[in-house]
Structure formats: structure tokens, C-alpha cells
Amino acid sequence: MLTSALDLASVIASKSPVAxxxxxxxxxxxxxxxxxxxxxxxxxxxxxxxxxxxxxxAAMAAIEKKEAKFSKL
Known part of the structure; x- marks a missing residue:
């Protein structure tokens, strides 16, 4: 369970902080x-x-098939 929670946290952390x-x-x-x-x-x-x-x-990363790098809030 802890591994799954950390995996989910990692996915959320990779998203736009604004979103x-x-x-x-x-x-x-x-x-x-x-x-x-x-x-x-x-x-x-x-x-x-x-x-x-x-x-x-996010759009440019999707077009380039790369992971988007977002600024911190």
C-alpha cells in the first residue's frame, strides 16, 4: 500500500502545480x-x-513526446 501511495504521489508531483x-x-x-x-x-x-x-x-511536451517541466508555485 505504501508503495502504491508513493507512486501516486510521484505522479501527482509531476503534474502542473497550478492544476x-x-x-x-x-x-x-x-x-x-x-x-x-x-x-x-x-x-x-x-x-x-x-x-x-x-x-x-504541457502542450509542447505532449507534441515533443517529452515529460513537461513545470515551475514551482
Whole structure:
């Protein structure tokens, strides 16, 4: 179990810090709001995050078939 947890943590750590923080924030927000409010919140958050440089880094890494390197928050 510990090995699986560490593997999952490694996968999460390799993702965009902006995306990880946004996901955590959206989960906490949705816990205390209706489904519609939660979905609206996620849609608004996604629109804002499309302006992040992490989107371009992820797209370029996918095109080049490399692992993306993201800046720390």
C-alpha cells in the first residue's frame, strides 16, 4: 500500500502545480456547494487556468513526446 501511495504521489508531483492546487481547491469548494455551483466553479477556474504558462508547457511536451517541466508555485 505504501508503495502504491508513493507512486501516486510521484505522479501527482509531476503534474502542473497550478492544476494540482486548482483541483484541490475545487474539491473543497464542491464539498460545500450544490453540483451546479461546483460545476460552474470548475468551469470558471478552467477558463482562468487556460491563461497559465503551464498549458503551453504541457502542450509542447505532449507534441515533443517529452515529460513537461513545470515551475514551482
Amino acid at each position: 494540482v492546487q486548482g483541483t484541490k481547491y475545487s474539491i473543497v469548494y464542491s464539498r460545500d456547494h450544490s453540483v451546479k455551483e461546483g460545476l460552474d466553479h470548475v468551469a470558471q477556474w478552467n477558463q482562468m487556468m487556460l491563461q497559465s504558462e503551464d498549458v503551453m508547457k
